[in-house]
Amino acid sequence: MVTASAMSAPSPSVQSLLRPVVSVGSVNGAPTPLAPQIAIEIDDVDFCYGASKALHDITLNIAARQVTAFIGPSGCGKSTLLRCLNRMNDLIDGARVTDGQIRIDGVNIYDPRVDVIELRKRVGMVFQKSNPFPKSIYDNITYGLRIQGESNKARLDEVVEKSLRGAALWDEIKDRLHESALGMSGGQQQRLCIARAIAVEPEIILMDEPCSALDPIATAKVEELIHDLKKQFTIVIVTHNMQQAARVSDRTAFFYLGKLIEYAETKVIFMQPANAQTEAYVSGRFG
Amino acid sequence: MSATTENRSLGRLPTREALLQKRRGWFFGMSGDQFVKYLFQGNATISIIVLGLITFTIFRDAVGFIPMNHASLAVYRLAGLEYVDIYREQLTTHSTMSRYLASVRAQKLDQLMNKEGLAPAAAMATLAEFDDFANRFADTINEQETLLGSMTDLVTAVKERQTVSEDIMVGKQYLLRAMAGATPERAAELQRAADVLTVEVIDFKAEFQRVLALRPEIAAANTSQVAALKALMAGAPKFADSDLQRRMEKFQGFVQGYCQEVEVTAQKMAAWDQSKPIGWLESFNAFAFGRKWVTASFWQDWYGIIPLLSGSLLIAFLALLIALPLGVAAAVYVNQVARPVEQKIIKPYIEFISAIPSVVLGFFGIAMLGETLRRVSQIPALDWVPGFPMAERLNPTTAACLLALMAIPTIFSLAEDAINNVPRSFKEASFALGATRLQTIIHIIVPAALSGIMAAILLGFGRVIGETMVVLLCAGNRIQTPDLTSGLGVIFQPVHTMTGIIAQEMGEVVRNSIHYRALFMVGVVLFLISLLINWLAQKIVRRYRISIG
Ligand SMILES: Nc1ncnc2c1ncn2[C@@H]1O[C@H](COP(=O)(O)OP(=O)(O)O)[C@@H](O)[C@H]1O
Ligand SMILES: [Mg+2]
Numbered sequence: 001m002v003t004a005s006a007m008s009a010p011s012p013s014v015q016s017l018l019r020p021v022v023s024v025g026s027v028n029g030a031p032t033p034l035a036p037q038i039a040i041e042i043d044d045v046d047f048c049y050g051a052s053k054a055l056h057d058i059t060l061n062i063a064a065r066q067v068t069a070f071i072g073p074s075g076c077g078k079s080t081l082l083r084c085l086n087r088m089n090d091l092i093d094g095a096r097v098t099d100g101q102i103r104i105d106g107v108n109i110y111d112p113r114v115d116v117i118e119l120r121k122r123v124g125m126v127f128q129k130s131n132p133f134p135k136s137i138y139d140n141i142t143y144g145l146r147i148q149g150e151s152n153k154a155r156l157d158e159v160v161e162k163s164l165r166g167a168a169l170w171d172e173i174k175d176r177l178h179e180s181a182l183g184m185s186g187g188q189q190q191r192l193c194i195a196r197a198i199a200v201e202p203e204i205i206l207m208d209e210p211c212s213a214l215d216p217i218a219t220a221k222v223e224e225l226i227h228d229l230k231k232q233f234t235i236v237i238v239t240h241n242m243q244q245a246a247r248v249s250d251r252t253a254f255f256y257l258g259k260l261i262e263y264a265e266t267k268v269i270f271m272q273p274a275n276a277q278t279e280a281y282v283s284g285r286f287g
Numbered sequence: 288m289s290a291t292t293e294n295r296s297l298g299r300l301p302t303r304e305a306l307l308q309k310r311r312g313w314f315f316g317m318s319g320d321q322f323v324k325y326l327f328q329g330n331a332t333i334s335i336i337v338l339g340l341i342t343f344t345i346f347r348d349a350v351g352f353i354p355m356n357h358a359s360l361a362v363y364r365l366a367g368l369e370y371v372d373i374y375r376e377q378l379t380t381h382s383t384m385s386r387y388l389a390s391v392r393a394q395k396l397d398q399l400m401n402k403e404g405l406a407p408a409a410a411m412a413t414l415a416e417f418d419d420f421a422n423r424f425a426d427t428i429n430e431q432e433t434l435l436g437s438m439t440d441l442v443t444a445v446k447e448r449q450t451v452s453e454d455i456m457v458g459k460q461y462l463l464r465a466m467a468g469a470t471p472e473r474a475a476e477l478q479r480a481a482d483v484l485t486v487e488v489i490d491f492k493a494e495f496q497r498v499l500a501l502r503p504e505i506a507a508a509n510t511s512q513v514a515a516l517k518a519l520m521a522g523a524p525k526f527a528d529s530d531l532q533r534r535m536e537k538f539q540g541f542v543q544g545y546c547q548e549v550e551v552t553a554q555k556m557a558a559w560d561q562s563k564p565i566g567w568l569e570s571f572n573a574f575a576f577g578r579k580w581v582t583a584s585f586w587q588d589w590y591g592i593i594p595l596l597s598g599s600l601l602i603a604f605l606a607l608l609i610a611l612p613l614g615v616a617a618a619v620y621v622n623q624v625a626r627p628v629e630q631k632i633i634k635p636y637i638e639f640i641s642a643i644p645s646v647v648l649g650f651f652g653i654a655m656l657g658e659t660l661r662r663v664s665q666i667p668a669l670d671w672v673p674g675f676p677m678a679e680r681l682n683p684t685t686a687a688c689l690l691a692l693m694a695i696p697t698i699f700s701l702a703e704d705a706i707n708n709v710p711r712s713f714k715e716a717s718f719a720l721g722a723t724r725l726q727t728i729i730h731i732i733v734p735a736a737l738s739g740i741m742a743a744i745l746l747g748f749g750r751v752i753g754e755t756m757v758v759l760l761c762a763g764n765r766i767q768t769p770d771l772t773s774g775l776g777v778i779f780q781p782v783h784t785m786t787g788i789i790a791q792e793m794g795e796v797v798r799n800s801i802h803y804r805a806l807f808m809v810g811v812v813l814f815l816i817s818l819l820i821n822w823l824a825q826k827i828v829r830r831y832r833i834s835i836g
Contacts, residue, residue, distance in 0.1 A: 086719060
């Protein structure tokens with residue numbers, strides 16, 4: 001169902017999305033020498049929740065200004081890896097990276113000298129369930145800037161408009177900026193969360209199954225938005241919907257049981273996967 | 288067919304028989320389910336009935352207060368006590384002025400001995416002129432005092448006779464009522480006993496003539512007093528010290544005011560109408576807005592709730608002021624910051640506070656806290672704190688500290704619940720936008736939990752205002768309305784409370800007397816306050832559930 005309606009929406013066809021990626025290339029997770037377009041280097045990362053190991057030796061490079069999709073069955077560690085990228089896992093007791101490095105702009109983000117607050121300003125996040133604050137639409141979007149000390153009304157107004165336009169929401173809600181965000185529809189709320197994330201001008205946006213709670217039409221809108229956003233932002237998206245991965249992403253990583261099984265251009269993953277498990281998963285023959 | 292056979296062999300009934308074999312009840316024809324249902328239904332009904340009965344009884348006993356107070360106020364007027372009180376006020380003003388003079392003298396004496404280093408005897412000698420002045424001022428009231436005394440004697444005698452006649456009337460009614468079911472001989476005996484009792488009907492108008500007869504003497508006394516004051520003020524002593532001189536001039540102003548008051552009082556006494564009826568509203572207002580709570584007085588009893596209500600409120604607000612930051616901060620800390628180990632220790636620990644019996648806390652308040660607070664207040668370096676040094680060791684602050692301790696578990700638990708109900712996703716969203724933990728707490732968590740926290744505060748307030756033992760032991764129990772205009776020092780002036788007065792006086796009060804009913808009225812006020820608080824808290828919590836979704 002999702003496929004049909006999303007396809008009929010004016011979003012680019014799968015074929016056009018699967019255009020080749022030139023410089024960041026690797027097959028089966030072996031990174032090529034660093035190219036300037038690499039936004040995040042994930043290098044041999046192990047991750048544990050207390051005693052149980054959730055990620056094993058993950059190595060992959062995420063290309064700048066492209067959409068990278070993480071796919072795989074439930075519980076394989078997609079969200080865990082995603083939340084490592086902005087250290088959201090710090091909030092969970094006993095959760096930690098036990099080995100390896102994650103580098104952004106050459107800096108290991110788990111280095112003790114790293115300021116987590118600054119990291120999260122540069123690596124924004126959109127969650128599975130839309131989570132606007134119980135405040136007005138305006139206050140939701142300006143929250144990130146206000147806590148950074150921005151109080152200039154004109155500047156805030158400008159950012160609100162820019163972010164809402166960026167999230168393709170401006171025309172729908174420009175007349176009710178001061179109403180509660182909780183009064184919007186589910187799809188609007190999720191796009192508001194995206195607007196809120198881009199308002200602080202991050203470089204990277206992480207999305208954890210952003211459409212899983214949305215209906216097909218809202219999903220199509222968000223997918224279209226993702227396509228527009230990659231002109232400015234590096235996007236990493238977790239999805240369990242393979243058609244969605246095929247539609248929106250440039251590169252796809254397939255995970256299974258906490259291991260990276262295959263990482264390549266989306267076209268390759270879906271058309272000629274090198275690994276038999278990947279092949280089984282993308283063709284829907286997976287347990 | 289074969290299936291049925293198989294079932295039978297397994298001890299199962301055929302479907303048809305199984306469906307139709309509803310068992311008969313095993314307990315008075317009721318099945319287990321029915322029995323349980325009626326059991327719970329019965330318990331719920333009993334609780335509701337008991338609650339209803341309690342409410343009804345309290346209100347019934349309280350409502351009787353209004354007519355009784357009405358009667359009491361009527362006698363107060365008819366017997367002329369009200370008239371005498373008008374006059375008494377004038378004399379009170381005069382003695383206030385005498386006290387003022389005494390304080391001026393004390394200041395001067397202090398100056399002479401401490402600053403100028405005079406020996407006590409020398410200092411006294413210097414003050415001789417002033418003392419002479421003060422004595423002559425005090426003497427100007429002698430005549431009035433005599434008159435007030437005579438009037439007081441006259442009207443109290445009348446009131447006494449009225450009380451006796453009321454008592455006799457009640458006794459007589461008892462006798463006559465007892466006759467209803469008695470044997471003829473016994474009835475005759477009772478009748479005779481009743482006949483002996485004569486109820487005196489007092490002619491208040493006639494009695495009051497004797498008080499009125501004193502009017503010319505009062506007028507004469509006033510005239511001579513005003514003349515004496517004028518003469519006295521002409522020769523008032525002068526001080527070299529500017530501060531003292533200013534106080535003396537202020538005193539002259541008082542005297543002028545007093546001379547005017549003498550006239551006003553005379554007019555009021557002339558205008559006073561003995562036969563003006565007391566309104567029902569007036570007898571209710573005497574309770575609701577009355578600033579005096581005086582019982583078992585030879586003169587007139589007053590049942591005004593204001594000193595008790597304001598005492599209770601003062602203590603409750605102070606307690607909240609202490610408990611609120613502590614309780615809410617602890618809740619925020621435990622829920623948002625503490626590690627699981629800390630949570631496991633802190634939560635039960637705070638909740639354990641509510642297990643301390645309040646009498647133990649009160650005892651601690653008397654034995655330790657009050658004394659410690661007073662010691663601290665006597666440290667000279669702390670003199671700048673309003674109300675320091677404290678005169679009394681038991682005062683609203685002592686009580687409020689302990690009450691805060693009792694309110695903290697309530698506020699803590701409810702606020703922690705409210706914070707816990709804030710969806711985790713709000714917190715994650717805030718962190719993901721680069722907010723610090725403190726920013727997240729202040730801008731997201733606390734506002735989202737605010738209505739729950741407000742409800743917690745309200746219920747904490749309810750807990751505090753209904754608490755009895757601690758205030759009875761530690762509030763100082765002096766019946767006086769805290770004078771908020773006199774500054775912050777008021778929080779160290781002893782007060783009495785609504786709960787305290789009920790606990791203290793209910794035991795020795797005569798059943799169904801006006802005093803007894805007045806205490807029930809206080810109970811009703813407490814009851815209404817608690818009701819209001821709980822209702823508000825529920826309303827807030829309901830709105831909060833809706834807003835969070
Ligand atoms: N907070 C947590 N504490 C302990 N284990 C967790 C936690 N979150 C996830 N896990 C475990 O880590 C593994 C990966 O989870 P997750 O990254 O959420 O998978 P996915 O997003 O791919 O469905 C799962 O086995 C899950 O049970
Ligand atoms: Mg997940």
